[in-house]
Amino acid sequence: MKRLLEYTGIESDRLQFSWISSAESTKFVKVVNEVTAKVKALGPNKRFVKKEAKVA
Amino acid sequence: MSTYTEKIREIAQRLLKECRVEMVIGFRKGSVPMMNEPCFVRKPEEVDALVWDSNCGINLANYLTNRKEKIGIVAKGCDSRNIVNHILENKIKREQLVIIGVPCQGMIDKRKIVAMAQGEVLEVTESDGQVHVKTAAGDQTFDKKDVLQQNCSVCVHRNPVISDEMVADPVEEQKDVDPYADVAALEAMTTDERWAFFDDLLAPCIRCYACRNACPLCYCPTCFVDEAKPQWVGKSQDPIDVRTFHLLRAYHCAGRCTDCGACERACPMGINMRLLTKKLNKDCLDLYGWEAGLSLDSRPALDVYKPNDTNDSIL
Incomplete structure (x- = not known):
């Protein structure tokens, strides 16, 4: 899905996947921090947004 | 191509006569050019409806989902791969099927023909890698390789991957695509x-x-x-x-x-x-x-x- 979305023009850091075990709390925190940093750097999503009443 | 048609009819008739299948799924001529349609043959005397040419692009595996009876199915390379998919996904059992394999040399893109032809297309026939198009304005001939569907022109699995009967010897797979x-x-x-x-x-x-x-x-x-x-x-x-x-x-x-x-x-x-x-x-x-x-x-x-x-x- 990530590769397909990037292929169709979504920024590469917008969607992220990661394998984290429920026992890997430290890894979870690390990944969450990384994801938030990357998404903040990208700014608000402007691509995949459905605008109101574009089609009546 | 016409030898394919005869062979498909012969196999279908044999399968139905011997009661090895209850139905054969193949193609028959459509009511307009280049639009062959799926055909479900249940009686040996009806096999003459079956045809094969370069307008058989519909994927017949689509008609196998959840069927309960024994079925003979005509399958080109891609159809046979979708039949494998169906078997793996438990949508049909291998034992239910007699797969009539057709080595495929690509299907014609009807949109390309319509775009290249002058006037309404009345009839499309083919011979020796050439496609003859009859229109109201006259006759035109194209090389089949110029009017193939794009996926067929880069296909590397033309021969059926599984089959019980083959209508012809396997064709050479494309290497340089x-x-x-x-x-x-x-x-x-x-x-x-x-x-x-x-x-x-x-x-x-x-x-x-x-x-x-x-x-x-x-x-x-x-x-x-x-x-x-x-x-x-x-x-x-x-x-x-x-x-x-x-x-x-x-x-x-x-x-x-x-x-x-x-x-x-x-x-x-x-x-x-x-x-x-x-x-x-x-x-x-x-x-x-x-x-x-x-x-x-x-x-x-x-x-x-x-x-x-x-x-x-x-x-």
């Missing part, structure tokens, strides 16, 4: 260019779902686009809704699509939505070395777990 050249070209573009490209590509979509209906992979009793509770995707023609539909349709075919071209062929607007499914085919090949429907002995790429799967191998 790159099936993923168009996907690679898109990958080389910038993000903005790709977004704009797909906006343009999908703009004509009228949400008729012909691509879904023609696809042998799309057999869910209720498709996600038809469901109302919950409603997964907007039903309007808003570009974002259209894009969501196409992305999800493609993703549902990940690791299963054989690039048979049924979706593009069925599209009334001529949208090449295969660019989406092919991207996933390419990823499956790159990440897992997987091509759909080649063997009954291996599980599909998205169906297996390997301890060494990494984040990057999340499709």
Whole structure:
């Protein structure tokens, strides 16, 4: 899905996947921090947004 | 090609007479040129309806889903791979099937013929790699390789992967083609260019779902686009809704699509939505070395777990 979305023009850091075990709390925190940093750097999503009443 | 037709009829008649199958699924001539239609033959005396030429692009595996009877089915390379898919996904049992394998040399793209022909196409015949088109204005002849469906021109699995009977000796597989050249070209573009490209590509979509209906992979009793509770995707023609539909349709075919071209062929607007499914085919090949429907002995790429799967191998 990530590769397909990037292929169709979504920024590469917008969607992220990661394998984290429920026992890997430290890894979870690390990944969450990384994801938030990357998404903040990208700014608000402007691509995949459905605008109101574009089609009546 | 006409020898194929005779052989298909002969095999179908034998299977029905010997009661090895209750029905043979093949093609018959359509009511307009280049539009052969699926044909379900149940009696030996009806086999003369069956034909084979380069207009048999519909994927017949689509008609096998959840059938209970014994079926003889005419299958070119891509159909046979979708039959393997169906067997792996428990949609039909191998024992129910007698697969009549047809070595395929590609199907004609009716849109190319219509674009190249002068006036209305009245009749299309073929011989020795040439396609003869009869129009009101006169006769025209094209090389078949110039009017092939795009997926057929880069096909590397022309021969059936499983069959019980073959109508002819296998044909030579194409070696010097790159099936993923168009996907690679898109990958080389910038993000903005790709977004704009797909906006343009999908703009004509009228949400008729012909691509879904023609696809042998799309057999869910209720498709996600038809469901109302919950409603997964907007039903309007808003570009974002259209894009969501196409992305999800493609993703549902990940690791299963054989690039048979049924979706593009069925599209009334001529949208090449295969660019989406092919991207996933390419990823499956790159990440897992997987091509759909080649063997009954291996599980599909998205169906297996390997301890060494990494984040990057999340499709």
